[in-house]
Amino acid sequence: MADLFEQNRNYVLGDEELNLLGDREKLAQWRHKGVGPAFYKLGRKIIYRGADLNAWADAQRVDPSEGRT
Known part of the structure; x- marks a missing residue:
């Protein structure tokens, strides 16, 4: 899959690109429930790595043709 996020970039809350996943x-909610993409918490700052966002997005891929016989 083509990368949705820049692999080597760090994203912080407020970055417009994160809206692709959902609002703040x-x-x-995902962080609280322990679901969603991996993140770093440095003090009060939340940081997402582009590589982690891409890996998580790729794991969410659904192929409707799979499971057909």
């Missing part, structure tokens, strides 16, 4: 509140 949705990302906070």
